[in-house]
Amino acid sequence: xxxxxxxxxxxxxxxxxxxxxxxxxxGVVIDCEDATPAHLKADGxxxxxxxxxxxxxxxxxxxxxxNGVGTSWFDDDxxxxxxxxxxxxxxxxxxxxxxxxxxxxxxxxxxxxDLDVVAGLETASGVADARSLLSHxxxxxxxxxxxxxxxxxxxxxTRSNNEVLHARSEVALAGRLAxxxxxxxxxxxxxxxxxxxxxxxxxxxxxxxxxxxxHPGQVALAHAAFTPTPEEAAAARALIAQYEAxxxxxxxxIVVEGRMIDGPLVVQARRxxxxxxxxxxxxxxx
Amino acid sequence: xxxxxxxxxxxxxxxxxxxxxxxxxxGVVIDCEDATPAHLKADGxxxxxxxxxxxxxxxxxxxxxxNGVGTSWFDDDxxxxxxxxxxxxxxxxxxxxxxxxxxxxxxxxxxxxDLDVVAGLETASGVADARSLLSHxxxxxxxxxxxxxxxxxxxxxTRSNNEVLHARSEVALAGRLAxxxxxxxxxxxxxxxxxxxxxxxxxxxxxxxxxxxxHPGQVALAHAAFTPTPEEAAAARALIAQYEAxxxxxxxxIVVEGRMIDGPLVVQARRxxxxxxxxxxxxxxx
Amino acid sequence: xxxxxxxxxxxxxxxxxxxxxxxxxxGVVIDCEDATPAHLKADGxxxxxxxxxxxxxxxxxxxxxxNGVGTSWFDDDxxxxxxxxxxxxxxxxxxxxxxxxxxxxxxxxxxxxDLDVVAGLETASGVADARSLLSHxxxxxxxxxxxxxxxxxxxxxTRSNNEVLHARSEVALAGRLAxxxxxxxxxxxxxxxxxxxxxxxxxxxxxxxxxxxxHPGQVALAHAAFTPTPEEAAAARALIAQYEAxxxxxxxxIVVEGRMIDGPLVVQARRxxxxxxxxxxxxxxx
Numbered sequence: 001x002x003x004x005x006x007x008x009x010x011x012x013x014x015x016x017x018x019x020x021x022x023x024x025x026x027g028v029v030i031d032c033e034d035a036t037p038a039h040l041k042a043d044g045x046x047x048x049x050x051x052x053x054x055x056x057x058x059x060x061x062x063x064x065x066x067n068g069v070g071t072s073w074f075d076d077d078x079x080x081x082x083x084x085x086x087x088x089x090x091x092x093x094x095x096x097x098x099x100x101x102x103x104x105x106x107x108x109x110x111x112x113x114d115l116d117v118v119a120g121l122e123t124a125s126g127v128a129d130a131r132s133l134l135s136h137x138x139x140x141x142x143x144x145x146x147x148x149x150x151x152x153x154x155x156x157x158t159r160s161n162n163e164v165l166h167a168r169s170e171v172a173l174a175g176r177l178a179x180x181x182x183x184x185x186x187x188x189x190x191x192x193x194x195x196x197x198x199x200x201x202x203x204x205x206x207x208x209x210x211x212x213x214x215h216p217g218q219v220a221l222a223h224a225a226f227t228p229t230p231e232e233a234a235a236a237r238a239l240i241a242q243y244e245a246x247x248x249x250x251x252x253x254i255v256v257e258g259r260m261i262d263g264p265l266v267v268q269a270r271r272x273x274x275x276x277x278x279x280x281x282x283x284x285x286x
Numbered sequence: 287x288x289x290x291x292x293x294x295x296x297x298x299x300x301x302x303x304x305x306x307x308x309x310x311x312x313g314v315v316i317d318c319e320d321a322t323p324a325h326l327k328a329d330g331x332x333x334x335x336x337x338x339x340x341x342x343x344x345x346x347x348x349x350x351x352x353n354g355v356g357t358s359w360f361d362d363d364x365x366x367x368x369x370x371x372x373x374x375x376x377x378x379x380x381x382x383x384x385x386x387x388x389x390x391x392x393x394x395x396x397x398x399x400d401l402d403v404v405a406g407l408e409t410a411s412g413v414a415d416a417r418s419l420l421s422h423x424x425x426x427x428x429x430x431x432x433x434x435x436x437x438x439x440x441x442x443x444t445r446s447n448n449e450v451l452h453a454r455s456e457v458a459l460a461g462r463l464a465x466x467x468x469x470x471x472x473x474x475x476x477x478x479x480x481x482x483x484x485x486x487x488x489x490x491x492x493x494x495x496x497x498x499x500x501h502p503g504q505v506a507l508a509h510a511a512f513t514p515t516p517e518e519a520a521a522a523r524a525l526i527a528q529y530e531a532x533x534x535x536x537x538x539x540i541v542v543e544g545r546m547i548d549g550p551l552v553v554q555a556r557r558x559x560x561x562x563x564x565x566x567x568x569x570x571x572x
Numbered sequence: 573x574x575x576x577x578x579x580x581x582x583x584x585x586x587x588x589x590x591x592x593x594x595x596x597x598x599g600v601v602i603d604c605e606d607a608t609p610a611h612l613k614a615d616g617x618x619x620x621x622x623x624x625x626x627x628x629x630x631x632x633x634x635x636x637x638x639n640g641v642g643t644s645w646f647d648d649d650x651x652x653x654x655x656x657x658x659x660x661x662x663x664x665x666x667x668x669x670x671x672x673x674x675x676x677x678x679x680x681x682x683x684x685x686d687l688d689v690v691a692g693l694e695t696a697s698g699v700a701d702a703r704s705l706l707s708h709x710x711x712x713x714x715x716x717x718x719x720x721x722x723x724x725x726x727x728x729x730t731r732s733n734n735e736v737l738h739a740r741s742e743v744a745l746a747g748r749l750a751x752x753x754x755x756x757x758x759x760x761x762x763x764x765x766x767x768x769x770x771x772x773x774x775x776x777x778x779x780x781x782x783x784x785x786x787h788p789g790q791v792a793l794a795h796a797a798f799t800p801t802p803e804e805a806a807a808a809r810a811l812i813a814q815y816e817a818x819x820x821x822x823x824x825x826i827v828v829e830g831r832m833i834d835g836p837l838v839v840q841a842r843r844x845x846x847x848x849x850x851x852x853x854x855x856x857x858x
Contacts, residue, residue, distance in 0.1 A: 010539050034549035035538040122550075124462040128417070131700070147550035153462050153493035154557060163491035166455030169738030176696040176725050188545045205735035207725035214546050252607040253582050259760045260786050263606035264694075264719035271726060296825050320835035321824040408836075410748040414703070433836035439748050439779035440843060449777035452741030474831045500832050 002026055003141055003181050004210035004226040005219045006063065006090070006118070010035030011044030011081075017051045021060040023219035026210065028055065031065045032073070032081050033092050041073050045081035056085030063118065065090035069099040078106045088116025088140070093148070094133055095125040104138040116140040118183070121174075122148035127167045130174035139180060143212055144171040146185035159195065161202065172207040181209035190215035200225030226275075233276035236269035243269075288312055289427055289467050290496035290512040291505045292349065292376070292404070296321030297330030297367070303337045307346040309505035312496065314341065317351040318359070318367050319378050327359050331367035342371030349404065351376040355385040364392045374402025374426070379434070380419055381411040390424040402426040404469070407460075408434035413453045416460035425466060429498055430457040432471035445481065447488065458493040467495035476501035486511030512561075519562035522555035529555075574598055575713060575753050576782035576798040577791045578635065578662070578690070582607030583616030583653075589623045593632040595791035598782065600627065603637045604645070604653050605664050613645050617653035628657030635690065637662035641671040650678045660688025660712070665720065666705055667697040676710040688712040690755070693746075694720035699739045702746035711752060715784055716743040718757035731767065733774065744779040753781035762787035772797030798847075805848035808841035815841075 007025035009016040011032045020028040030052050036044035048064045056062040066077035066089055082089065091103060100119070107113050117138050121130050122145025134142045146164045150157050157163070164185070175182035184203035187196045196218055200211050204226055211222045228236070239256055243266050246254045253262045293311035295302040297318045306314040316338050322330035334350045342348040352363035352375055368375065377389060386405070393399050403424050407416050408431025420428045432450045436443050443449070450471070461468035470489035473482045482504055486497050490512055497508045514522070525542055529552050532540045539548045579597035581588040583604045592600040602624050608616035620636045628634040638649035638661055654661065663675060672691070679685050689710050693702050694717025706714045718736045722729050729735070740756070747754035756775035759768045768790055772783050776798055783794045800808070811828055815838050818826045825834045 010537065012536055012538065037533045037536060037538045040536055040538075124459055128459060128463055145550070147554070150491075150493070151550045151553035151557070153458065154495075155458070155493035156487075156491040157554070158491050162451065162488065163455075163493075165734065166452060166459070166738060169735075172725065172727075173696055173700060173738070177700055186546075188547070188551065190546050191544050201728075202734065205722075205728040205730050207722070207727035207735075209726075247609045250584055250609065250612055251582070252584065252609045252612075258763050260758075260762050261760070264717070264723045265760065267723035268719070268729070271723070296823070298822055298824065323819045323822065323824045326822055326824075410745055414745060414749055431836070433840070436777075436779075437836045437839040437843070439744065440781075441744075441779035442773075442777040443840070444777050448737065448774065449741075449779075452738060452745070472832075474833070474837065476832050477830050 002209070003118075003183055005213050005222040006143075006183055006210065007213045007216065007219055008035070008065070011048045011064075012036050012040050014047055014051055017047060017055070019216070021055055021058060023216040024223075025061075025213060025219045027061045027063050027087065029063045029065050029090050030081075032077055033065050033067050041067070041076070045077060048081040049083045051083075053083035053085060056083055056087075061087045063088045063090050063116070065092060068093040069103050075106065078110050078112075082110075082112065082115070086115065088118060090118040090120065090143075092120040092145070093123055093126065094119045094121060095123055095129070097129075097132055097136055100133065100136040100138050104136075107138070118143060120145050120148075121171050122146075123152040124149070127170055130171050131177055134171075134174045134178040134180055134182070139178070141181050141183065141209075142171065142175050142178075143183040144168055144185055145212075147188065161199065168203075169206060176207060182207075184208040184211045186212045186214050187218065188214065190218065193217070193221055196221045197225055228272045228276040230276075232272055236272040236276075239269045240266060240273065288495070289404075289469055291499050291508040292429075292469055292496065293499045293502065293505055294321070294351070297334045297350075298322050298326050300333055300337055303333060303341070305502070307341055307344060309502040310509075311347075311499060311505045313347045313349050313373065315349045315351050315376050316367075317376075318363055319351050319353050327353070327362070331363060334367040335369045337369075338372060339369035342369055342373075347373045349374045349376050349402070351378060354379040355389050361392065364396050364398075368396075368398065368401070372401065374404060376404040376406065376429075378406040378431070379409055379412065380405040380407060381409055381415070383415075383418055383422055386419065386422040386424050390422075393424070404429060406431050406434075407457050408432075409438040410435070413456055416457050417463055420457075420460045420464040420466055420468070425464070427467050427469065427495075428457065428461050428464075429469040430454055430471055430494075431498075433474065447485065454489075455492060462493060468493075470494040470497045472498045472500050473504065474500065476504065479503070479507055482507045483511055514558045514562040516562070518558055522558040522562075525555045526552060526559065574781070575690075575755055577785050577794040578715075578755055578782065579785045579788065579791055580607070580637070583620045583636075584608050584612050586619055586623055589619060589627070591788070593627055593630060595788040596795075597633075597785060597791045598795075599633045599635050599659065601635045601637050601662050602653075603662075604649055605637050605639050613639070613648070617649060620653040621655045623655075624658060625655035628655055628659070633659045635660045635662050635688070637664060640665040641675050647678065650682050650684075654682075654684065654687070658687065660690060662690040662692065662715075664692040664717070665695055665698065666691040666693060667695055667701070669701075669704055669708055672705065672708040672710050676708075679710070690715060692717050692720075693743050694718075695724040696721070699742055702743050703749055706743075706746045706750040706752055706754070711750070713753050713755065713781075714743065714747050714750075715755040716740055716757055716780075717784075719760065733771065740775075741778060748779060754779075756780040756783045758784045758786050759790065760786065762790065765789070765793055768793045769797055800844045800848040802848075804844055808844040808848075811841045812838060812845065 005025040006027045008029045011030050030048040032044045052062045067073035118141040119139045291311040292313045294315045297316050316334040318330045338348045353359035404427040405425045577597040578599045580601045580603050583602050602620040604616045624634045639645035690713040691711045
């Protein structure tokens with residue numbers, strides 16, 4: 001599942017939901033949790049179901065963020081908020097394997113075990129148990145929520161992201177161990193393109209597949225950051241060709257632009273080519 | 287328990303102990319461990335008991351740092367160093383749950399299970415098992431000791447603190463999982479206010495409640511760093527008010543100064559208001 | 573085992589192998605894995621055995637990097653690649669304790685349980701289980717492989733090394749818990765002395781004993797970085813002397829150049845003196 005971007009809109013904002021498909025995000029999320037006040041949860045569910053269904057019918061990849069497993073809203077969310085044709089659900093504040101067992105049972109009962117499940121790790125407990133949580137069979141992707149995590153820790157968010165490097169790294173590792181893609185934290189300064197792009201580069205370096213987006217303008221930034229540039233792809237292809245020629249000549253190491261290249265760098269290059277190729281580049285490798 | 291600062295003095299320095307109360311630290315520590323040479327442990331204990339008792343009687347929150355569980359001094363420290371009216375003990379170099387079991391039994395036997403116990407995590411083993419150690423029922427707070435940790439690792443301390451970010455983050459996480467406050471590492475350059483303030487901001491961002499202090503001048507810096515400024519508190523109150531008004535109007539998301547605000551940022555704001563309020567600000571929220 | 577440097581050469585490059593001893597690395601590694609193409613594994617083994625044997629006979633500390641446990645080459649590597657007089661083997665891509673059990677059995681059967689075993693942690697799984705892997709009785713040292721790790725994570729390597737700080741820290745911690753030395757990642761930009769020296773300082777701060785080297789010119793840089801300078805050693809000796817005098821006078825804390833010095837800083841100083849002394853400095857302490 002390719003998830004460079006998941007674009008959120010509040011379930012109580014039909015105006016924003018109707019525009020969710022435009023920026024071309026890899027997935028869109030109608031948010032019945034944080035963005036929907038407690039006294040409007042029923043309205044949010046109705047919007048998610050009808051407007052989400054229209055989006056899905058038009059070919060958009062639609063997710064619904066339900067309220068946390070164990071909240072009083074969760075069962076109704078599963079029963080009433082998920083539209084026909086939805087691709088999946090986003091589950092916030094996942095902390096314990098038993099919650100995921102409950103979720104799997106609820107989806108089973110609703111006849112919706114086909115849905116993708118994006119598990120949010122955004123508390124101390126969620127991060128601490130990231131490995132077992134993301135490895136749960138019901139989970140198909142994950143995300144790290146920096147704002148909620150730091151709220152739970154009683155810490156302070158900073159531009160340096162130093163205070164979340166440990167948790168962000170641990171969630172990326174857990175995603176890899178579970179073989180599910182993980183998405184990186186929101187940038188709440190939604191007009192700050194530089195910060196978004198900087199964070200996206202950090203996230204890609206750590207192994208994240210994409211970023212949560214809370215504004216349509218962030219989607220293109222995410223796709224740019226999580227897709228190799230044509231120059232990167234060309235350099236990677238050249239490196240692979242040079243390495244394969246050297247290998248035929250009996251050498252397992254080559255020097256390219258002052259760098260000693262062997263197996264692991266070739267693996268990295270093949271990955272660049274593969275993800276560039278998914279966008280329709282002429283010669284996809286690896 | 288509010289612990290923005292714990293101010294240390296050697297148990298063999300009556301002159302410094304007598305002045306421990308002046309800077310208004312949240313707690314003071316008479317140190318029978320590192321700061322007391324082996325041949326003076328008995329003198330240290332006597333000072334801790336008598337001078338500590340006087341401080342406690344004058345309303346100061348007094349702790350004694352005992353020698354590590356398992357050292358030849360530990361039993362005598364528990365029996366003879368803890369003054370009447372002490373608030374707690376600080377236990378260095380905690381590495382194994384069995385040590386905490388031994389400690390709990392020793393306190394029980396001495397009739398002192400009322401004492402707070404601040405557990406020092408400052409070795410590779412202590413950091414590696416931080417989660418189980420801080421969750422032990424005898425523990426009421428913790429600290430991370432960077433100098434001892436790096437000495438044990440065979441590493442080198444630097445101003446960047448990069449070499450301890452992993453351990454510092456892990457101890458903060460363990461504290462949150464155990465619901466006990468944790469205090470951050472000492473700054474041995476005791477006249478370097480800039481370094482102290484920078485480290486304190488890092489520590490607050492990570493979720494630490496305060497810092498260990500080894501000089502009276504560090505106490506005010508710690509309190510400044512771990513208490514929201516009036517401006518921070520005012521901004522947090524305004525954000526909460528704006529959010530609550532928006533919520534009544536049916537929206538779960540607002541925009542404040544270019545930032546998209548929803549649940550987790552409101553939780554962070556409430557925490558700011560709460561800790562500002564504890565200092566007697568006029569309108570405490572949260 | 574002192575391992576400030578391990579210098580690699582491809583097993584298919586007799587010209588480079590013959591020069592491996594010159595830079596005076598603490599160990600040299602004939603690489604039958606990444607640097608040897610699949611169709612030349614047998615040639616590589618023969619070179620490792622004969623040329624490695626000559627190096628060992630001339631007093632060089634020789635290691636062979638075998639292919640991973642479980643690959644089709646591994647058994648032949650153990651049987652045919654290890655020269656007379658070899659000091660050890662380097663085992664890449666270690667991920668599970670069962671692989672180390674298999675390795676121990678293979679060494680036993682070959683009558684080579686005397687060999688040192690340097691275990692490479694360079695995948696998500698290897699890093700995730702670093703503590704149990706490095707604690708396995710067959711392992712006598714470890715290394716962290718950043719390029720392979722990031723290739724496995726699907727991430728991107730950067731000069732900041734932020735994307736590997738978590739994994740690098742975790743491997744250093746695991747090494748300390750297991751009481752085995754660990755070596756830090758390769759710098760593939762082999763002419764970039766500044767980057768090598770910067771990374772080596774980071775690694776030493778984290779507790780690493782040395783660095784993998786892929787070019788003869790990196791060995792001297794590694795030794796410089798992982799050996800205290802005469803100035804550092806002299807300052808450490810002075811600090812210890814001053815502290816011991818103060819201790820005799822009844823104080824467990826001294827002030828040296830604006831720093832409050834007690835137990836842990838003295839431990840750090842003794843370690844500096846000890847590692848300086850190993851190079852033949854006149855007055856080795858600690």
